[in-house]
Amino acid sequence: MTSSERAPGRGTAVVIGGGLAGLAAAWALRGFAERIVVVERDRYPAEAAFRAGVPQGRHAHLVLEAGHRALEEMMPGIKQELTAAGALRVAASEVKWLSSAGWMADYPARMAFLSCTRPVLDKLVLDRVRTEASIEFLEGTDVVGLLGSAGAVTGVKVRERGPQRDSEQGSEQGSQGSEPGSPRDSVRDSVRGEVRDIAAELVIDAAGRSTAVPKWLAELGCRPVPEERVDAGVAYSSRLFHRPAGVDLGGQAVYLQTKAPDAPRMGVLLPVEDDRWIVSLAGMRGAEPEPGEEGFAKHLAGLRDPLLREALREAEPAGEVRGFLPGPGVRRHYERACPEGLVAVGDAASTFNPVYGQGVTVALFCARELRRTALRHGGIGHVTAREARRAIATASKNPWVMSCAEDARFDTTTGAPSGALLRLQHRFLDKVLAGATRDPVVTEAFHEVLSLVAPPSLLFRPSVLGAVLRG
Numbered sequence: 001m002t003s004s005e006r007a008p009g010r011g012t013a014v015v016i017g018g019g020l021a022g023l024a025a026a027w028a029l030r031g032f033a034e035r036i037v038v039v040e041r042d043r044y045p046a047e048a049a050f051r052a053g054v055p056q057g058r059h060a061h062l063v064l065e066a067g068h069r070a071l072e073e074m075m076p077g078i079k080q081e082l083t084a085a086g087a088l089r090v091a092a093s094e095v096k097w098l099s100s101a102g103w104m105a106d107y108p109a110r111m112a113f114l115s116c117t118r119p120v121l122d123k124l125v126l127d128r129v130r131t132e133a134s135i136e137f138l139e140g141t142d143v144v145g146l147l148g149s150a151g152a153v154t155g156v157k158v159r160e161r162g163p164q165r166d167s168e169q170g171s172e173q174g175s176q177g178s179e180p181g182s183p184r185d186s187v188r189d190s191v192r193g194e195v196r197d198i199a200a201e202l203v204i205d206a207a208g209r210s211t212a213v214p215k216w217l218a219e220l221g222c223r224p225v226p227e228e229r230v231d232a233g234v235a236y237s238s239r240l241f242h243r244p245a246g247v248d249l250g251g252q253a254v255y256l257q258t259k260a261p262d263a264p265r266m267g268v269l270l271p272v273e274d275d276r277w278i279v280s281l282a283g284m285r286g287a288e289p290e291p292g293e294e295g296f297a298k299h300l301a302g303l304r305d306p307l308l309r310e311a312l313r314e315a316e317p318a319g320e321v322r323g324f325l326p327g328p329g330v331r332r333h334y335e336r337a338c339p340e341g342l343v344a345v346g347d348a349a350s351t352f353n354p355v356y357g358q359g360v361t362v363a364l365f366c367a368r369e370l371r372r373t374a375l376r377h378g379g380i381g382h383v384t385a386r387e388a389r390r391a392i393a394t395a396s397k398n399p400w401v402m403s404c405a406e407d408a409r410f411d412t413t414t415g416a417p418s419g420a421l422l423r424l425q426h427r428f429l430d431k432v433l434a435g436a437t438r439d440p441v442v443t444e445a446f447h448e449v450l451s452l453v454a455p456p457s458l459l460f461r462p463s464v465l466g467a468v469l470r471g
Contacts, residue, residue: 008154008199009154009198009199009201010201011033011035011201012033012034012035012198013029013035013201013202013380014039014156014198014200015037015204015206016203016206016207017038017040017041017207017208017211018042018137018139019040019053019122019208020346020360021346021348021363021366022040022204022206022207022345022346023038023126024071024074024125024363024364024367025345025366025367025370026038026129026132026135028367028368028371029202029374029380030132030135032378032384033134033201034134036132036134037136037138037200038129038135038137038138039138039141039142039156039198040053040137040138040139040140041141041142042139042140044126044137047123048119048123049119050117050118056118057117057118058324059236059238059278059280060268060270060279060280061115061116061121061360062090062114062115062357062360063113063121063360063361063364064113064360064450065451065453066361066451066452066453067113067114067360067364067365069453070365070367070368071125071364073368074364074367074368075125075128078124078125078128082114082121085120085273086120086273086274087114087115087116087120087273088114088116088252088271088273090112090113091109091111092111092112092113092444092447092451093106093107093109094251094252094253095251095252095255096250096251096254097255098255098257098305099257099433099437100259100260100430100433101430101434101436105438105439106440109444109447111444111447111448111451115253115271116273117272117273117278120273138160140160140162141160141161142158142161143156143158143207144157144159144195145216146203146216146217146219147197148220149220150220150221151339151340152339152340152341153200153203153220153339153340153342154199154341155197155199155200156197157195157197157198158197158198159196160193162193200341202381203342203343204342204343205342206345206346206348207348208346208348211344211347211348217339217342220339222337222338222339223337225333226332226336227330227331227333228330228331228400228415229330230328230353230415230416230417231327231329231413231414232285232412232413232416233284233288233413233414234283234288234326234353234355235282235324235325236280236282236289236324236325237280237290237291237295237322237323238322238323238324239278239279240276240277240278240279240318241312241317241318242275242317242318243276244314244315244316247314247315249269249307249311253270253271254268254269254308255267255268256268256303256304256305256308258284258355260409261410261411264283264284264287264410265282265283265284265302266281266283267280267281267282267299267303269311277315279312281299281303282355283299284407284410284412285410285412287302289323291321292321295321300312326351326354328415329403330351331349331350331351332349334349335389335392335393338389340385340386343385343388343389344389344392345367346359346362346363346366347363349392349393349396350362350396350400352400353406353407356402356450358452362395362396362399365392365395366396369392369394370388370391370392372391373387374388398455399452402450404417405429409426432446432459433446435467435468439467441464441467442467442468445461445464446459
């Protein structure tokens with residue numbers, strides 16, 4: 001077949017959304033797609049900076065052990081670049097972690113996470129992706145629909161946003177963030193361009209929590225994608241602080257976990273670049289942080305332990321208080337019902353309660369599985385897409401089950417699993433947590449599971465289970 005006889009879009013992949021999940025997916029397809037088009041509604045800042053299109057970006061983020069392993073596998077040398085830019089490697093033993101059962105035991109940890117602000121992570125990944133000649137960017141552009149039929153997606157409809165009437169600075173004013181998918185001031189009044197089509201052999205949905213792809217699939221006549229939805233009603237309030245000299249936290253980071261049902265508030269302190277801390281406070285439904293500085297201080301005072309409040313006593317704020325309402329956790333089962341030529345990654349596929357720190361890592365898992373399936377099949381055709389959907393569903397299953405099981409502990413959570421099996425799981429996990437407060441063998445195993453390095457079945461290994469049951 002000559003190039004003129006090829007089907008429209010053959011060899012082209014379109015990625016909807018140029019956030020972390022979309023960038024990683026685009027990078028994963030290099031060498032398998034002749035042309036990769038990343039459609040991003042924002043315009044990327046020249047330097048590492050918070051973006052209006054990433055409202056969750058102002059809150060505490062980390063890349064779990066399994067996540068930075070996957071990132072390094074896909075982008076060799078990226079961890080060194082991140083640490084050179086100020087990201088910190090925080091060993092699990094350097095986290096002062098108050099679980100529902102008490103303080104985690106000390107042990108010589110092998111597990112560690114990377115901690116930095118989202119702009120640093122996003123910028124370095126973007127810089128790496130821009131080195132690939134086959135990847136092009138349509139910035140300031142919306143995807144407004146899909147091409148194709150109920151049987152196959154064959155491309156996207158796009159429209160340029162045009163020059164923005166408000167500045168980025170103006171869009172960041174205010175102490176509370178907006179709901180996912182709601183318009184920001186900086187893009188609400190954009191001048192709109194003409195709608196045009198981009199034909200593609202593969203379309204990747206990386207549009208995040210607010211993705212419109214399910215709605216567009218319905219317009220094509222597709223049957224609804226099966227989904228699970230669990231909503232703990234979590235809300236966030238975060239602030240950056242300059243790290244005060246001489247403060248001893250007993251570690252690099254602090255995590256004061258919730259305890260159901262009587263302590264639905266949590267707080268986390270992470271070290272980030274430029275000698276700063278990022279502090280995120282959160283509460284489940286009915287215990288949400290109130291807006292502004294007063295609400296932040298009130299929530300801080302209501303945490304289970306005063307460690308975080310005392311650590312911030314001499315800390316100078318490095319920014320204003322920012323709020324965020326993530327919305328419900330949603331897991332879309334595209335592996336069960338999906339037209340050909342479409343794959344969802346990151347939050348567009350599975351959205352988790354962010355208090356468990358899984359989102360970035362699972363997004364990187366999605367990209368890794370996408371590349372592995374493209375490698376197996378040597379291209380981006382329908383067989384690759386089908387297998388990628390199944391692999392992504394498998395990679396996100398354990399994180400989803402773990403987060404939903406914890407959300408189910410709170411009576412105000414809607415859509416959560418229930419029943420005798422869940423109660424049994426809770427009782428066993430309570431014993432594991434109690435063991436993790438005193439036995440390093442249990443602590444290490446628990447950290448491996450939470451770091452997504454090992455499956456939950458690790459907790460049933462004889463050495464771990466024996467220590468749990470002896471306790």
